[in-house]
Amino acid sequence: xxxHALDPSLPGVRQLQDWIRERTPLQLQLIDGTALGxxxxxxxxxxxxxxxxxxxxxxxxxxxxxxxxxPLG
Amino acid sequence: xxxHALDPSLPGVRQLQDWIRERTPLQLQLIDGTALGxxxxxxxxxxxxxxxxxxxxxxxxxxxxxxxxxPLG
Amino acid sequence: xxxHALDPSLPGVRQLQDWIRERTPLQLQLIDGTALGxxxxxxxxxxxxxxxxxxxxxxxxxxxxxxxxxPLG
Amino acid sequence: xxxHALDPSLPGVRQLQDWIRERTPLQLQLIDGTALGxxxxxxxxxxxxxxxxxxxxxxxxxxxxxxxxxPLG
Amino acid sequence: xxxHALDPSLPGVRQLQDWIRERTPLQLQLIDGTALGxxxxxxxxxxxxxxxxxxxxxxxxxxxxxxxxxPLG
Amino acid sequence: xxxHALDPSLPGVRQLQDWIRERTPLQLQLIDGTALGxxxxxxxxxxxxxxxxxxxxxxxxxxxxxxxxxPLG
Numbered sequence: 001x002x003x004h005a006l007d008p009s010l011p012g013v014r015q016l017q018d019w020i021r022e023r024t025p026l027q028l029q030l031i032d033g034t035a036l037g038x039x040x041x042x043x044x045x046x047x048x049x050x051x052x053x054x055x056x057x058x059x060x061x062x063x064x065x066x067x068x069x070x071p072l073g
Numbered sequence: 074x075x076x077h078a079l080d081p082s083l084p085g086v087r088q089l090q091d092w093i094r095e096r097t098p099l100q101l102q103l104i105d106g107t108a109l110g111x112x113x114x115x116x117x118x119x120x121x122x123x124x125x126x127x128x129x130x131x132x133x134x135x136x137x138x139x140x141x142x143x144p145l146g
Numbered sequence: 147x148x149x150h151a152l153d154p155s156l157p158g159v160r161q162l163q164d165w166i167r168e169r170t171p172l173q174l175q176l177i178d179g180t181a182l183g184x185x186x187x188x189x190x191x192x193x194x195x196x197x198x199x200x201x202x203x204x205x206x207x208x209x210x211x212x213x214x215x216x217p218l219g
Numbered sequence: 220x221x222x223h224a225l226d227p228s229l230p231g232v233r234q235l236q237d238w239i240r241e242r243t244p245l246q247l248q249l250i251d252g253t254a255l256g257x258x259x260x261x262x263x264x265x266x267x268x269x270x271x272x273x274x275x276x277x278x279x280x281x282x283x284x285x286x287x288x289x290p291l292g
Numbered sequence: 293x294x295x296h297a298l299d300p301s302l303p304g305v306r307q308l309q310d311w312i313r314e315r316t317p318l319q320l321q322l323i324d325g326t327a328l329g330x331x332x333x334x335x336x337x338x339x340x341x342x343x344x345x346x347x348x349x350x351x352x353x354x355x356x357x358x359x360x361x362x363p364l365g
Numbered sequence: 366x367x368x369h370a371l372d373p374s375l376p377g378v379r380q381l382q383d384w385i386r387e388r389t390p391l392q393l394q395l396i397d398g399t400a401l402g403x404x405x406x407x408x409x410x411x412x413x414x415x416x417x418x419x420x421x422x423x424x425x426x427x428x429x430x431x432x433x434x435x436p437l438g
Binding site for chain 3 (some may be wrong): 066
Binding site (some may be wrong): 156157158159161162175176177178179194209210213214215216217 | 321341
């Protein structure tokens, strides 16, 4: 587990925070090629929490497994 | 091995802890694409412990190898 | 998350900074084989931010997932 | 190389230690999908040492490459 | 990003430095199986800089993504 | 780059050192599935140095990319 705190001065952390606050629809691609669409709900140093639809349960995506995040639409 | 202690203030650690306490049926996907269904029994900084059924033995899943965890059903 | 600050004395950080400043068209290859063309807009210790065209939204590429970056043209 | 010492208070380290002491037959799956059956002989922070049969030589498995360990039988 | 300085007492750093100084033609294989031929120009803790031919632009190869480096010829 | 020194008290480091000293023929498998046969010449925290035959040049194998090492024969 990565126990470092998130550093809010980093542009990546801030960009993710913006996408979380605005519930921006995103496509997230993992390093195994899996792609998922949805909105982010929170980030911590180890995971991103995602819902693929508003009524879906939260799912956790390993931050180390993230290859690419891009806004949809 | 990751020797950092788990930080219970992180939402990812707490979410996993909730799933462990409630024995939530989960699908866990590894970065090689392997997917497994089951319930979590404990977490530590290196592994998640999973049973694919209540009478099955515990198996260990490398935390670094986790790509995605999602509740089933 | 990698919380180390970027070290501007490293040639890799400086090379990326040059490509960012000059908006050099690049091909970026991830460790899953995904390749993307575009220009870099910023770097932080965890992500590179890329636009595939000037009017496209920023996308984030996990720095650990980068296998190869090469100038195009 | 991971130079941290193993922390015997972690349940993952203890579970592995149990399997080592009891020579539990295990299936070990690596993140490239390779699966091997055998018993563990020792663990250190970088490797697990495995024999696929009692008279086979020890082989080393990179701890970071472990995706899944499950008891057989 | 790896912010550790390179340690010139390590044989791997020295071997790479020799190949850089002598412009030894090398084959570099990444963990996704991509192979590239060329000469190294510098190393830092995060990247190796490579030219596939003397007039080609520098390209950056993620050090964590390197599986194998072997001299050609 | 891993800048930690090798810890000779670890059984994995010692096992590798034995194989280096005795020039034990080994099969080394990387996490992308590549397999190579040869003898080890040295280890450092980032790389293992291998010759596939006594007259071949040294090649470097990223320690993080190692999935499995097993003696041949």
